[in-house]
Amino acid sequence: MSAAVEAGELAVAVPEHVTVERPKNRDHGDYATNVALQLAKPAGKPPRAVADVLAARLRGITGVTKVDIAGPGFLNITLDTATQGELARTVVEAGAAYGRNEALKGLRINLEFVSANPTGPIHIGGVRWAAVGDSLARVLRASGADVTTEYYLNDAGVQISKFAASLQAAANGREVPEGGYVGEYIVDIAKAITEAVPGLLEKDEDEQLQVFRTEGLKLMVAEIKRSMDEFGTHFDVWFSEKSLHDSGAVGKAIERLREQGHVFEQDGAIWLRTTDFGDDKDRVLVKADGDTTYFAADAAYYLSKRDRGSEVSVYMLGADHHGYVNRLKAIAACAGDDMDRNIEVRIGQFVKMLRDGEEVRMSKRAGNIITIDDVVEWIGVDAARYTLARSSTDSTITLDINVLTSQTNENPVFYVQYAHARMCSVQRKAGELGITRSADFKPELLATEWESDLLGQLGEFPRVLATAGELREPHRVARYLEELAGTYHRFYDNCQILPKGDEEVTDLTHARLWLADATRTVIANGLTLLGVSAPERM
Incomplete structure (x- = not known):
């Protein structure tokens, strides 16, 4: 061209x-x-x-x-077949770098996900975002973006007060107050605090409550960090909502929005005119009694992201947050930003779990929710991460414990991992036969329809990865891996790779070893992007 x-x-x-x-x-x-x-x-x-x-x-x-x-x-x-076959050498020599591209080079993205209230264990909805968000961060970085992953700790407000009151009630053997938190974890945290602070229950109620608030929050955040770490999900920043209030950032944000001309006063309250930018109603920043709203903190948080260098702020929210889309976008517009470019709000749908055909609803530890530890205990990290990331977040998904713990082709993560293990087995057997992949690679020998199909699939990986990053859809990588695994299995079943018995090692043997190794490389690269292991044996 x-x-x-x-x-x-x-x-x-x-x-x-x-x-x-x-x-x-x-x-x-x-x-x-x-x-x-x-x-x-x-x-x-x-x-x-x-x-x-x-x-x-x-x-x-x-x-x-x-x-x-x-x-x-x-x-x-x-x-021609030689040109197609050369791709196998390209992939093997590129190794872990194959598929990486510059489609998003230089774009600074703040990716916020999970961000569950630190008042209890991460529930199954948060587990989905942990898998999808972490995979998306990996995909974006592989496409050249400069990504900061962030967890927003809602450590201020009414829910934290209810959490502290629930801990205090549990420690004193009282009923949890209306609207409070229940479950074994509340009892466990309350016990840990009373053991760590001698004489706590002898203090007056207000002193007790403050200790339960401070120490309970520390323990809960530590628990969330532990579960995220064990799930293979890591955050660059743990951002405290309380810090926005303590630093005066909320008040400063309101003044900055006022300078943009979108703040007005009515009925003794201070409002942001978000209806100018598609919101269904204007939003209160400061109530008539002088208290700031959660929305004011949301505005300050968005401005904080921009001040810290974020060009695009991506919010990944749960299915019950549809109403936040327009209001968050309106904040960006009121701040003078492009609401179609500088902010993205993505909503994830619900997750169900089945065992023996019946829906699982309850957790042993949390009482009324399924937690991240439950999911890991039942199906393991790999199966959870892969399955939660392999579907578009627009769709409700069901995790079938029986399927995801089976070693059958119905289990998508097993299907892909088995393909990788199968290739590793070929390499081990080649080593046992004293066969090493020859540098004298003759790509024109990879001429069958199965070899051509496999080479074509390998060539698609960079495009799939770039598209997944641009559209913020890591599930495209998982679906690609399943197609690639299927293509490899057909190649393996129809094309003999290693000699049998007294057969000689030929140039075709070496060529097919290059192709198998190239496929193993791409599957390993794809699984790494999803935070899933690539086992050598299964």
Whole structure:
């Protein structure tokens, strides 16, 4: 394309992005692109005329055996087997770097996820965001973005007061107050605090309450950090809501919004006119009694992210937070930002768990919720992370404990991990036979339909990864891995890799070892992006 532009055959600017895909019907070549349709209007020519120019240029490239023009101007490109096969060497030599790209190079993203109130263990909804959010951070970084992962601790307000009162009641053998927290974890934390602070229950009620508030919060946050760490999810920043109030950031945020002209006073309260930017109603920042609202803290928090260098702030919220989308976007607009670019609010749907066909609803420890520790105990970290990340967050998902603990193809994480273990087994057997992958690689020998299909799948990985980052959809990586695993299994079943009995080691043996190793590399890279292990034996 660049050559055609430079030669004056096309008077257009070379586009930054061109879509090149693997056709589902292999009769349409190895790769297909609609770039001629993309360039037709700016070039002032019919799409087929543009396609004729590009096809002529492509036919002159070494390794391209055929270029056909289909329909209104689609280009179908066929490569020779040696050019296709060279991809195996490219993948193996790139190793862990294969698939990484610069689609989001330099973009500074603040990615906030989980952010459950520190008043109890992480529940199953938070577990989904832990898997998806951490995977998304990995995918974004692999696409060149500068990502800060963040957990927002709601450590101020009414819920923390109820948490402290619940601990105090448990320690003193009283009924938990209405609206308080229950479960074994409350009893455990209350006991830990009374043992750590001698004579606590002899103090007056207000002193007790303050200690239970301070120490209970510390223990609960430590517990959340432990569970996140054991789940393989790590945060760069643990941000305290209380710090916004203590530092005066909330008041400063209100003044900054006032300077933008969107703050007004009515009925003794201070409001932000969010209806100017799509919210269903204006929002109170400071109530008539002088107390600031949660919304004021939300505004201060968003401005804090921007002040710390975030170009795009991504909020990942639970299914009960649909009402937050417009109000958070309105905060960005009221602050003078682009609400369609500088802020993204993503909503995750519910998760159900089944055992023996029946829905599981209760936790032994928390009483009325399923916790992250329950999920890990029942199905393990790998199965939980993979399964929670493999579906679009727009959809409700069901985790079937029986399926996810089985070693069958119905279990998606087993299916993908088994493909990796199968390739590692091939490498071990090759070593036992004294076969090492030869540097004299003959890629033209990878000529069967199964080898061609596998090479085509490997070539798709960088595009899949870039798209997953741009669309914030890490589930695309998981679905790709399942397709790749299936393609490898078909290759393995139809193409003998290692010699049997007295058969000789041939150039084809070495070529197929390169291809198997390339596939193992890509599956390992994809599983790493999802925070899932790539076992060598199963």
